[in-house]
Amino acid sequence: MRTEHPTLDSSDVDRHEAMLSRYARSRVATDDIAKELVQDTWLAALTAMPRFAGRSTMSTWLTSILRRKIADYYRRRKDTVAYQETPDASPQHRSLQGVPILQQLMARESAERVLDAM
Numbered sequence: 001m002r003t004e005h006p007t008l009d010s011s012d013v014d015r016h017e018a019m020l021s022r023y024a025r026s027r028v029a030t031d032d033i034a035k036e037l038v039q040d041t042w043l044a045a046l047t048a049m050p051r052f053a054g055r056s057t058m059s060t061w062l063t064s065i066l067r068r069k070i071a072d073y074y075r076r077r078k079d080t081v082a083y084q085e086t087p088d089a090s091p092q093h094r095s096l097q098g099v100p101i102l103q104q105l106m107a108r109e110s111a112e113r114v115l116d117a118m
Contacts, residue, residue: 006052008045016062023063027070037073041066 020041024034044065045052052061 006049006054008042008049012058013042016059019059020062020066023066024070028073033073037066037069040069044069 017038020038021034024037024041025031028034028037041062045062048065052058056064
């Protein structure tokens with residue numbers, strides 16, 4: 001007995017795209033980020049489709065993939081903050097925004113050691 005793997009086609013995209021877009025848009029700041037996350041979801045779904053066992057509905061399965069994509073987005077974003085430097089900022093007053101948190105902590109620890117040695 002041969003078991004056919006389900007496939008994704010344009011009717012699936014038509015049926016689920018709006019729901020996925022609304023879900024993503026309700027959880028991220030911009031439409032562009034939401035669109036990118038939904039595209040990443042479709043790519044992941046295409047790759048994982050042979051493993052889709054049908055134990056849940058297609059929309060539940062796609063939403064769970066999107067939830068993980070959103071979590072990954074925030075996980076990556078947590079490590080850095082946008083770097084914003086004003087033109088008149090002197091080097092000693094520049095913000096550490098955009099510098100990875102671990103690097104900021106290491107710099108702070110080094111500065112504290114120098115101050116303790118004084």
